Amino acid sequence: MPGSTTSATATRVLRQLRRDRRTVAMLLMIPTGLLTLVRYAFDARPEVFQRVGLPLIGVFPLVSMFLVASIAMLRERRSGTLERLMSLPTTKLGLVAGYATAFAAVAVAQTGVVLSMGVVLLDLEVAGPMWLAVIVAVANALLGMALGLLLSAFAHTEFQAIQFMPAFLLPQFLLCGLLVDRHAMARPLEVISAVLPLTFAYDALRWVADRGGVSNEVLVDLAVTAIMALGALAAGALTLKRRSP
């Protein structure tokens, strides 16, 4: 019954989030605040904000969902609820899909709010279709969630789980092209950056920011981002074990 597992789990995760109003507020307000910070930090060079603004909006869900998912899954493991779920007629994939559905919904809300704020209040210019930016952001959210889920299996404490963020997300952020042109990097780093998921997401967002319409190029970037996110989700599902020592 993978269908019932997925929908029930998505509902349950959203209910848990809804009860934690402060986290919801932070998920929506912190990215908006950071975007505002970038806008005015580069007050004298508005072209910088125009260049990094949209890619940044796409990165926020990656970070937020990574953190929320790794802590949520760690709690499931430690409170025994995961063990209980594993003893019930559930499917691992259905469980992960339930989490993904809930977090994708949150990512849509988050990106919607931040993007609107950016465009309306901060004069961010977006040439391409907005829905494309939202799709990339959702793919990033799923990627972040999947990585969080995957890595939480290797964390024994919350402290460790949080440390995985700078270890696994920051390098992608540094290498995706946002801070430095990838072609200007040392050759090995350029090669590595070419296979990191965030690089594809960044390319897609840059394209949406600069150009209108939909091209094959952007669709390929989008597809690669989505496939990598789904791959990480499947790997995350594999870390859920029915039997444990």
Add this chain to the structure above:
Amino acid sequence: MSRDVSSPAVTLSGVSVRRGGRLVLQDLSLSVPSGVIVGLIGPSGCGKTTLMRTMIGLQANVAGIVDVLDLPAGVAARQGEVGYMTQDPSVYGDLTVGENLSYFAALLNLGPERVSEVMGSVSLADMSDAVVADLSGGQRARVSLAVALLADPPLLVLDEPTVGLDPALRTELWAEFARLAATGTTVVVSSHVMDEASRCDQLILMRDGRVLATGSPTELIARTGSVDVEEAFLRLVADRGDT
């Protein structure tokens, strides 16, 4: 549900479990009859939880044969045929009682009627909207028990379900177990409190990963010439030491 109730609910033969290089269960062979309350009694650390996890199919590194409801361990549980309650209440603290039960009910394809029915049977009928984190330890344990009861499974495996409950509630729960056993449910209950042993139909006395003895409380007391289960346990330990 077409199982023959005269066949045992759980059969273990030659079961050993290794955890971190240590043998936690050593060559266990036993059978749990259907439709009775079976007490798994022994000091903490003797392997009760590991034995229960083995029955549910959650324990890794199991050697030997484990049959639960005529199926290999884990299969029956995954069909919703086994209700399992862990020692710590495995429910979501940030959800209400009702939300917790609705979630697990949805996973088991059960409707809201069953949820309110079960809440009534563990005396939580008026607590549906209470957030679990705000409840007392005993109330939380009952939410966890309610989840185990949801599917009305033929086998219940309850790990120390009465720890920290007030005596009135404990008596109430044991009455509920007796009622369930009377309707054909097999109830496996672990406890390190010897006085709870007398409420069981059958006992499995455990120590250091081994079974000391099995039988009904009166049988064990008579066999060892003791006055109660606690003394019987001590005599069995002493006998084992002689051999």
